[in-house]
Amino acid sequence: MRNILKADFRKYFNGKLFIATIILLVVFTALNAVINYFLKLNNEYTYFINPLTFLEQSFSPTQDFGILYLIFMIVILVSDFNHNTIRNKIIIGYDRNTIYLSTLIFTLTTTVISFLVYSLLNFLFAGLIFGFKGIKAIKVVETLLMYVCALIFYYCLVQLMVFLTRSTIGSIGIMIGLSFLIIIIISSVFTSAKLNDTTIKSLKYVIIFIPVLRLMIPTIGGRLPGLEFTGFNAVLSIFVSLVVSGILVFVGLYLNKKLDYN
Amino acid sequence: MDYIVKTYNLTKDFNNFRALDNVNITINKGDIYGLVGENGAGKSTLIRLISGLMIPTSGSIDLQNLGGFGSLSAIVESPALHPSCSAVMNLKLQCDLLGIKNCNDRIEKVLEIVGLQDLINNNKKVKHFSLGMKQRLAIAMALISNPKFIILDEPMNGLDPLGIMQMRELFIELNQNHNITFFISSHILSELDKVATKYGFISRGKLLLEISADEIHKSNKTIEEFYLGVIGGIQYAQHPKS
The missing domain is CATH 1.10.8 (Helicase, Ruva Protein; domain 3)
Known part of the structure; x- marks a missing residue:
């Protein structure tokens, strides 16, 4: 597995998409900082802006950096099928589980590092502009862990889709389509339902058990009152994300063993 | 002679279509094995199964004599x-x-x-x-x-005459001086004739015959004539009115 990872990372660091990712990361961080600076200057919306909002929104797969990163990662993963290089790994003698797991480790490592850097930079700049008042370190760590775990789930799903469809357009279509469908559903729930205590409590559990929702919530409503996760709920959310991700990985391993490589 | 690959009743179905039907082939060490068959005969399916790219519906492949990791190389399609x-x-x-x-x-x-x-x-x-x-x-x-064994699926496809000649010389050089066994599928019989030491004739998913190049030469027939004799006989048996 170490050898496959070495080859995958060498290919990634020598490729254009790695440089493009860094450029995107810098550009979107700078853009967000400039927009925040002008918001502060004009005193607009500042009453509800919180650096944690930016930390959470940075993980959204349907916004600025997130959506472009999703496309890049799918292009990288599908290229292994398009160039027949995944076949090469099988022919050399690697078993399919090793190939699937090493690809997953590559995907998750690059993704988590990229999003951690992006979210922390956004958090830092937003904090410098709006101030860090009232933000506890433990809350930042809790939030990061919840979102990183939800991101792990999302990219486990991305890899599964890539291995099943082996198509760039197909995988991008499914993932973006699914993401926007979820946004539409959540938006309609938030706009139509009365957000009383029972609704919020139910929503909390829905979000805990469907990790992908966590990534979408900040996209539509920022930090909704009553939907903040702390303590037990945060730990439960992290645990459920990891368990569901594990299930997805097992599904991927099982299907990958059954599929032919044409 | 030691074999490097042996298949036992290898069968592959795609939904209701049987692409490969109980194929038993033996590739010996040092062979340049030419797999011959018409388009859709099952050549690529057999190659993908031996390479590990496809999972057989039934049957098995013995690669025990091949050796460990990295002993097999294959160029399948592109x-x-x-x-x-x-x-x-x-x-x-x-x-x-x-x-x-x-x-x-x-x-x-x-x-x-x-x-x-x-x-x-x-x-x-x-x-x-x-x-x-x-x-x-x-x-x-x-x-x-x-590697000890290289599988090539239609390696001459798209090459110009000079490229074909260079490829052919390369296969012979690697086989003779580096002891590499080859399994080559092709429908360019004249090219296979210049390199192959053994043939397998496949049609409609079935292996019709395995024969050494020497035996074909002894029959005083060209590879084309021999192939047409084998395939023609089968096709006539299946469609006697034609």
């Missing part, structure tokens, strides 16, 4: 190359996959074997190579692990 990397980078990636350290000398050696030594200090990307160069680079990648 070469597995990273188009936006140079030839040397492609070979380095292959070394990474195989766990070979300090492979610069080895890269130079395999590029020389396939006649691409000009690319050692050249950063030209693979996407700008001709098909013949890509095929030769793919063979260099296959050679870097010192």
